[in-house]
Amino acid sequence: MNKVVRTASEAVADIAHGSTVMLGGFGLCGIPENLIAALVERRVKGLHTISNNMGVDGFGMGLMLEAGMIASHIGSYVGENRLLEAMVLKKELDLTLIPQGTLAERIRAGGAGIPAFYVPTGLGTMVADGKETRQIGGRFYILEQALHADVALIKAWKGDRLGNLVYRKTARNFNPSMATAAKLTIAEVEELVEPGNLDPDHITTPGIYVNRVVLGAEYRKPIESKFIKSGGAA
Amino acid sequence: MIAGYVPAGIDVMFQSENGMLGVGAPPTDDWADPDLINAGKQPVTELPGCSFFASEESFAMIRGGHMDMSILGAMQVDEHGNLANWTIPGKMVKGMGGAMDLVAGARRVIVAMEHQTKDGIPRILKQCTLPLTGKSVVHDIVTEFCWIRVTAEGLLLTELTDGVDAIDVQSRTEARLLVSPNLRMMPVSTSA
Numbered sequence: 001m002n003k004v005v006r007t008a009s010e011a012v013a014d015i016a017h018g019s020t021v022m023l024g025g026f027g028l029c030g031i032p033e034n035l036i037a038a039l040v041e042r043r044v045k046g047l048h049t050i051s052n053n054m055g056v057d058g059f060g061m062g063l064m065l066e067a068g069m070i071a072s073h074i075g076s077y078v079g080e081n082r083l084l085e086a087m088v089l090k091k092e093l094d095l096t097l098i099p100q101g102t103l104a105e106r107i108r109a110g111g112a113g114i115p116a117f118y119v120p121t122g123l124g125t126m127v128a129d130g131k132e133t134r135q136i137g138g139r140f141y142i143l144e145q146a147l148h149a150d151v152a153l154i155k156a157w158k159g160d161r162l163g164n165l166v167y168r169k170t171a172r173n174f175n176p177s178m179a180t181a182a183k184l185t186i187a188e189v190e191e192l193v194e195p196g197n198l199d200p201d202h203i204t205t206p207g208i209y210v211n212r213v214v215l216g217a218e219y220r221k222p223i224e225s226k227f228i229k230s231g232g233a234a
Numbered sequence: 235m236i237a238g239y240v241p242a243g244i245d246v247m248f249q250s251e252n253g254m255l256g257v258g259a260p261p262t263d264d265w266a267d268p269d270l271i272n273a274g275k276q277p278v279t280e281l282p283g284c285s286f287f288a289s290e291e292s293f294a295m296i297r298g299g300h301m302d303m304s305i306l307g308a309m310q311v312d313e314h315g316n317l318a319n320w321t322i323p324g325k326m327v328k329g330m331g332g333a334m335d336l337v338a339g340a341r342r343v344i345v346a347m348e349h350q351t352k353d354g355i356p357r358i359l360k361q362c363t364l365p366l367t368g369k370s371v372v373h374d375i376v377t378e379f380c381w382i383r384v385t386a387e388g389l390l391l392t393e394l395t396d397g398v399d400a401i402d403v404q405s406r407t408e409a410r411l412l413v414s415p416n417l418r419m420m421p422v423s424t425s426a
Contacts, residue, residue, distance in 0.1 A: 026271075026289070027252075028268075029268060077331040078329040088327050089325075099330050099331075100293065100332040101289075103289075107290070120338045125365065125368065169254075172286060173288060174289045177290050223271065
């Protein structure tokens with residue numbers, strides 16, 4: 001079993017226009033830089049993206065947004081992404097904001113065969129609008145549905161050709177849950193090793209969830225707080 | 235930011251929603267690890283005993299009531315303990331991030347905010363006008379002028395900073411403030 005694909009371009013070659021795509025990362029930390037670049041090169045259009053953030057102006061998913069590839073987005077935070085905010089205010093992009101923990105759990109549920117679950121988060125806010133609420137043990141909860149995607153693009157630190165993945169520090173974030181919730185999971189890694197070279201106790205994403213593995217190159221890994229302060233392109 | 239103001243001798247462990255417990259101070263040298271950031275996307279360091287985990291685990295921790303306290307910013311709060319801090323319809327889309335989860339799950343919620351807007355409009359209101367982040371979730375409000383506790387009877391002014399009195403603070407506040415019989419000066423630490 002060999003899931004290794006030679007290049008990021010090859011890895012994303014069959015992603016169709018209009019696909020639902022999950023992208024791992026928190027801000028610019030732990031994002032699949034190479035897979036995003038390959039997708040931008042292909043100019044795949046009408047994508048429905050699911051990701052906590054939308055990169056920043058000039059990097060990460062911000063590049064997909066600038067290339068006009070995104071039709072709708074589900075996330076939890078816009079923050080300093082000026083283009084995204086402007087597009088949403090002009091109604092050029094359909095944005096659904098949901099609480100970050102609910103986003104993470106909806107993705108986890110999607111991969112775990114749980115269609116819906118109750119949470120207290122967002123009770124009495126716009127997030128609860130139109131959703132079923134139920135009283136359990138004296139407290140009210142809202143019903144949240146699982147999320148799925150056609151494709152998940154994720155980033156790990158090390159991986160082997162069976163798709164087993166190990167993450168590094170806070171670059172883990174949404175990557176492991178997204179790996180489980182898509183029909184096609186593509187992982188890029190900084191280091192590709194032979195099976196047996198990862199300590200089985202350290203593997204966070206077992207290879208069963210991963211369809212393709214590609215060795216990433218030339219990681220830029222900008223630190224977002226510094227990237228924005230320096231005005232981007234630095 | 236709060237981490238820099240914890241008095242010596244008080245042992246606090248900070249959680250960062252992006253997947254870390256035991257967050258340390260920012261790195262002092264120019265070198266920073268891009269895989270090691272806090273929820274504000276700023277580089278941090280590891281304290282001995284820190285741990286890393288995925289987002290769903292981080293929010294299980296938050297939602298599951300394992301956090302003693304959460305401190306957040308606000309655009310508006312009101313006398314019912316409602317909080318608004320994620321959007322101004324038609325003008326600003328910031329997103330709630332993890333704020334709704336934090337206020338739903340933390341055992342005590344403290345809002346740290348500027349008392350008024352830049353134009354001098356009160357932010358501590360009878361009723362929030364912006365979309366809510368949480369309903370009846372705030373326990374305490376701290377501003378540059380005072381400390382206020384949210385009680386069943388209303389907002390209770392318990393501490394003042396140097397140079398203001400209860401009348402000043404009320405004049406900057408839309409909601410009616412009850413004044414604590416034990417009103418005192420706020421002990422302010424400047425050791426950031």
